Amino acid sequence: MLSERRLEVLRAIVQDYVGTEEPVGSKALTERHQLGVSPATVRNDMAVLEDEGFIAQPHTSAGRIPTDKGYRLFVDKLAAVKPLSSPERRAIQNFLDGAVDLDDVVGRTVRLLAQLTRQVAVVQYPSLTRSTVRHVELLALAPARLMLVLITDTGRVEQRLVDCETPFAETSLADLRARLNSRVVGRKFADVPQLVQDLPDSFEQDDRSTVSTVLSVLLETLVEETEERLVIGGTANLTRFGHDFPLTIRPVLEALEEHVVLLKLLGEAKDSGMTVRIGHENAHEGLASTSVVAVGYGSGDEAVAKLGVVGPTRMDYPGTMGAVRAVARYVGQILAES
Amino acid sequence: MLSERRLEVLRAIVQDYVGTEEPVGSKALTERHQLGVSPATVRNDMAVLEDEGFIAQPHTSAGRIPTDKGYRLFVDKLAAVKPLSSPERRAIQNFLDGAVDLDDVVGRTVRLLAQLTRQVAVVQYPSLTRSTVRHVELLALAPARLMLVLITDTGRVEQRLVDCETPFAETSLADLRARLNSRVVGRKFADVPQLVQDLPDSFEQDDRSTVSTVLSVLLETLVEETEERLVIGGTANLTRFGHDFPLTIRPVLEALEEHVVLLKLLGEAKDSGMTVRIGHENAHEGLASTSVVAVGYGSGDEAVAKLGVVGPTRMDYPGTMGAVRAVARYVGQILAES
DNA sequence: GCTTGGCACTCACACGGGCCGAGTGCCAGG
DNA sequence: CCTGGCACTCGGCCCGTGTGAGTGCCAAGC
Numbered sequence: 035m036l037s038e039r040r041l042e043v044l045r046a047i048v049q050d051y052v053g054t055e056e057p058v059g060s061k062a063l064t065e066r067h068q069l070g071v072s073p074a075t076v077r078n079d080m081a082v083l084e085d086e087g088f089i090a091q092p093h094t095s096a097g098r099i100p101t102d103k104g105y106r107l108f109v110d111k112l113a114a115v116k117p118l119s120s121p122e123r124r125a126i127q128n129f130l131d132g133a134v135d136l137d138d139v140v141g142r143t144v145r146l147l148a149q150l151t152r153q154v155a156v157v158q159y160p161s162l163t164r165s166t167v168r169h170v171e172l173l174a175l176a177p178a179r180l181m182l183v184l185i186t187d188t189g190r191v192e193q194r195l196v197d198c199e200t201p202f203a204e205t206s207l208a209d210l211r212a213r214l215n216s217r218v219v220g221r222k223f224a225d226v227p228q229l230v231q232d233l234p235d236s237f238e239q240d241d242r243s244t245v246s247t248v249l250s251v252l253l254e255t256l257v258e259e260t261e262e263r264l265v266i267g268g269t270a271n272l273t274r275f276g277h278d279f280p281l282t283i284r285p286v287l288e289a290l291e292e293h294v295v296l297l298k299l300l301g302e303a304k305d306s307g308m309t310v311r312i313g314h315e316n317a318h319e320g321l322a323s324t325s326v327v328a329v330g331y332g333s334g335d336e337a338v339a340k341l342g343v344v345g346p347t348r349m350d351y352p353g354t355m356g357a358v359r360a361v362a363r364y365v366g367q368i369l370a371e372s
Numbered sequence: 373m374l375s376e377r378r379l380e381v382l383r384a385i386v387q388d389y390v391g392t393e394e395p396v397g398s399k400a401l402t403e404r405h406q407l408g409v410s411p412a413t414v415r416n417d418m419a420v421l422e423d424e425g426f427i428a429q430p431h432t433s434a435g436r437i438p439t440d441k442g443y444r445l446f447v448d449k450l451a452a453v454k455p456l457s458s459p460e461r462r463a464i465q466n467f468l469d470g471a472v473d474l475d476d477v478v479g480r481t482v483r484l485l486a487q488l489t490r491q492v493a494v495v496q497y498p499s500l501t502r503s504t505v506r507h508v509e510l511l512a513l514a515p516a517r518l519m520l521v522l523i524t525d526t527g528r529v530e531q532r533l534v535d536c537e538t539p540f541a542e543t544s545l546a547d548l549r550a551r552l553n554s555r556v557v558g559r560k561f562a563d564v565p566q567l568v569q570d571l572p573d574s575f576e577q578d579d580r581s582t583v584s585t586v587l588s589v590l591l592e593t594l595v596e597e598t599e600e601r602l603v604i605g606g607t608a609n610l611t612r613f614g615h616d617f618p619l620t621i622r623p624v625l626e627a628l629e630e631h632v633v634l635l636k637l638l639g640e641a642k643d644s645g646m647t648v649r650i651g652h653e654n655a656h657e658g659l660a661s662t663s664v665v666a667v668g669y670g671s672g673d674e675a676v677a678k679l680g681v682v683g684p685t686r687m688d689y690p691g692t693m694g695a696v697r698a699v700a701r702y703v704g705q706i707l708a709e710s
Numbered sequence: 711g712c713t714t715g716g717c718a719c720t721c722a723c724a725c726g727g728g729c730c731g732a733g734t735g736c737c738a739g740g
Numbered sequence: 741c742c743t744g745g746c747a748c749t750c751g752g753c754c755c756g757t758g759t760g761a762g763t764g765c766c767a768a769g770c
Contacts, residue, residue, distance in 0.1 A: 057733090059732065059733050059734085060733075060734080061732080061733075062732095062733095071742070071743085072742070072743055072744075073733095073743090073744095074742075074743055074744070074745090075741085075742055075743070077733090077734070077735075078735095078741095078742085080734090081734090081735080091733095091734090092751095093749095093750070093751065094733090094734075094749060094750060094751090095731095095732070095733050095734055095748085095749050095750050095751075096732080096733070096734090096750085096751075097732080097733065097734095134532065134596065135530075135531060135532060135533075137601070168513060169511055169513060169519070171509060171511060171521070173507055173509060173523070175506060175507060181507070181523065183509070183521060183529070185511070185519065185531070189531075189533075191521070191529060191531045192473075193473060193523070193527075193529045194472065194473060195473075195527075195710065255472075258472065263475070267629060268629070269607055269625050269628075269629070270622060270625035270626040270628075270629055272625070273621060273622040273625065283611060283621075284608060284611040287607050287608035287610070287611065288608040290607075290608075291605060291606070291607070291608055372533065395762090397761065397762050397763085398762075398763080399761080399762075400761095400762095409713070409714090410713070410714055410715075411714095411715095411762095412713075412714055412715070412716090413712085413713055413714070415762090415763070415764075416712090416713085416764095418763090419763095419764080429762095429763085430722095431720095431721070431722070432720060432721060432722090432762090432763075433719085433720045433721045433722075433761070433762050433763055434721080434722075434761080434762070434763090435761080435762065435763095
C-alpha cells in the first residue's frame with residue numbers, strides 16, 4: 035500500500051501533466067505544490083511509484099508521466115467530480131431549452147458537450163427498446179402500401195414502409211390501429227413482441243396475412259434498432275492533442291466513424307453512475323491513447339441511452355466528469371418535459 | 373492564349389502532382405510523359421505558365437505545383453469526368469440497396485462516398501421545401517396536445533408537438549386531417565403556406581383557434597427546416613493530407629462542424645450539373661486549401677438536395693467527379709423507388 | 711523563331727558533431 | 741527516513757557542411 039504522501043505525489047504529477055502536457059520532474063513538483071519535502075525525497079517516491087507501474091519515463095533523464103494505471107488510481111481514489119459553476123449551469127440550460135424536436139435536442143447536446151469539455155462528444159439517441167410507446171400510427175399511402183410510424187415517450191419517431199400483398203380496407207386499418215395501440219401504448223417497446231403475439235388471431239381470415247406483415251415489420255424495426263443511432267461532435271478538438279498526432283489522431287477518427295464500435299463502448303458503461311475507461315481499458319485499439327467518460331441519461335430514473343466524451347488519457351478528469359454528469363441530467367429533464 | 377503544348381504541360385503537372393504529392397520538375401515531366409520535347413523546352417513553358425499564374429514554386433529551385441487557378445483550368449478544359457468501372461457501379465448498387473429508411477439511405481450514402489473517393493463526404497437530407505407532400509398526419513397524444521407528422525415523397529419524416537389551448541374533439545381532428553391532406557398531398561411543401569391560408573375560415577368558430585395553432589406550427593416547421601440537416605463522414609481521410617497538417621486539418625474540421633457553413637457552400641452549387649469549388653473560391657477561409665465537389669440529387673428531374681465531397685485541392689478531380697455523379701444518380705433512383 | 715544542350719547558381723534538406731540543461735540515481739550525513 | 745550534493749545520462753538545439761534536384765540563361769542548331 036502506498037503512503038499518503040506518495041498518493042499526494044501521484045496526484046500532483048497527474049495535475050501538472052494534464053496542465054502542461056510535459057513530463058514533470060521532481061524539482062518542478064516541489065515548486066508548484068506544498069508537499070513539505072525536498073526534491074530528493076520526491077525522487078525516491080517517484081522511483082517507488084514507477085516500480086508499482088503508476089508512472090513512467092518517456093526516456094531516461096526525462097520527467098515522469100502517469101500510466102493508464104496511474105490515471106486509474108487517480109480517478110478512483112484521488113479525484114472528486116468537480117461540480118460546474120452556476121454560470122455554466124445556466125449556460126447549459128439556456129442552450130438546451132428551445133430545442134424543437136428530438137433531433138434538435140441531441141444535436142444541441144452534442145455541441146454543448148463538445149464545447150464544455152473541449153473534447154469529442156458522443157450522444158446516443160434514446161434507445162427504442164428501452165423507451166415507452168407513446169403511439170403507433172398506420173397510414174395508407176397507397177392501396178397496398180402502408181407506413182408504420184412509432185413514437186416514443188422521448189419524442190423519437192421511427193417509420194417504415196410496409197408493402198402488403200393485398201389491399202387493406204380503411205375500416206380494417208382503423209381497427210388494427212386501435213387494437214394495436216390499446217395493447218402497447220404506455221408499455222416498453224421491449225415488451226411489444228410479447229404483447230402483440232396473438233393479435234393476428236383476433237382478425238378475420240382475410241386480414242390476417244396483412245396484419246402479420248405489419249407486425250413482422252414492427253418487430254424487425256425493434257430488432258434492427260438495437261443498433262442504435264448516435265451523433266458525434268467536436269472532432270476538431272482532437273487537433274489540440276499532442277503535436278505528434280498524425281499517428282495519434284488517425285486511428286481515433288477511424289474508430290469514431292465506426293459507430294458500432296462506439297455503441298459497444300457506450301454499452302459497456304454502467305447504466306447509472308459514471309463510467310471512465312482509460313487508455314488500454316478500451317477494447318478498441320485505435321482508442322488506446324484515449325479515455326472515454328460515459329453516463330446514462332433518461333427522462334425518468336431509468337437510462338434510455340448513454341452520452342459521453344472521448345479525449346486523451348491526459349485529460350482533466352474531474353472537470354470532464356462534472357460536465358458530462360451535468361449535461362446528462364439536463365437532457366433528462368428536457369426529455370421528461372416534452 | 374496558351375498553346376496546345378503548354379496546356380499539355382499543365383495537365384501533366386497536375387496529374388503528376390496529384391499522384392506524387394511532390395513538386396514536379398522539368399526532367400521528371402519529360403520522363404513520365406511523351407511530350408516530345410526536351411526538359412529545357414518544358415522549362416520555358418513552365419516559366420510562361422508561372423507568369424500567367426497557373427503554377428508556382430514553393431521555393432526557388434524546387435519543382436512547380438499547380439495554383440488554384442491552374443486547377444481551375446485543368447477542371448474546366450483539360451479533364452474529362454472519369455466514369456466508374458462496372459464493378460464499382462455494382463458495388464454502389466449493392467451497398468445502397470437494402471437501406472430500410474431515409475436515415476439509412478443517407479447514412480449509407482455518406483459512407484459509400486467517403487470510401488469511394490477516400491475523402492470527406494457530405495450528404496444533405498432531402499430538402500423539405502423542395503419535396504412533395506405524401507401525407508400529413510395529426511395524432512392526439514393528450515386532450516390538448518397533438519403531434520403533427522409530415523411525410524415527404526422522399527421518405528423524410530418530420531414531427532412536431534402542438535400544444536393547443538383547448539381540447540379538440542376526435543371528429544374535428546379527423547375533419548382537419550382530411551381537409552388538410554386533400555389540399556396539400558401531392559403538392560410541393562413550398563406551396564403549402566399558400567394552399568392552407570384560408571383553411572381556418574372553413575371551420576366552426578370553436579375550432580378555429582386550434583386549427584390556426586396547428587397551421588402555424590406547420591408553417592414554422594417549413595421555415596425552420598430551410599436550415600436543412602446534413603451528415604458528414606470519412607473525416608479520418610483528412611489525415612491522408614500532407615504531413616504538415618496540424619495546421620491544415622484543424623480549420624477544416626472546424627468548418628465541417630459548422631453545418632451552416634457547409635449548407636451555404638452546398639447551396640451555392642448549381643442545381644444540375646456538377647459544381648467544383650477550388651481552394652480560395654470557397655468563401656470560408658478554413659476551406660481555403662480544400663476543394664468541394666458537389667452535385668444535386670433527387671428522385672426525379674429536380675434536385676431535392678445536394679451531396680458532395682471535401683478534399684485537398686490536390687485531388688483526383690476526374691475520379692472524384694465521376695464517383696460523386698454516380699452516387700448521386702443511384703441515390704436518386706433509390707429515392708424514386710421508395 | 712522555336713528548340714536544345716550546356717552551365718553556373720540556388721536552396722531545401724539530411725547528416726553529424728558539440729553544447730546545454732533538465733532530470734535522474736546514488737550516497738553519505740543529519 | 742529525509743536531505744543536500746554530485747556524477748551521469750540523454751534528448752533537443754544550434755550550426756556548418758555536403759549533396760542533389762531543379763532552375764534560369766545563353767549561345768548554337770534546325
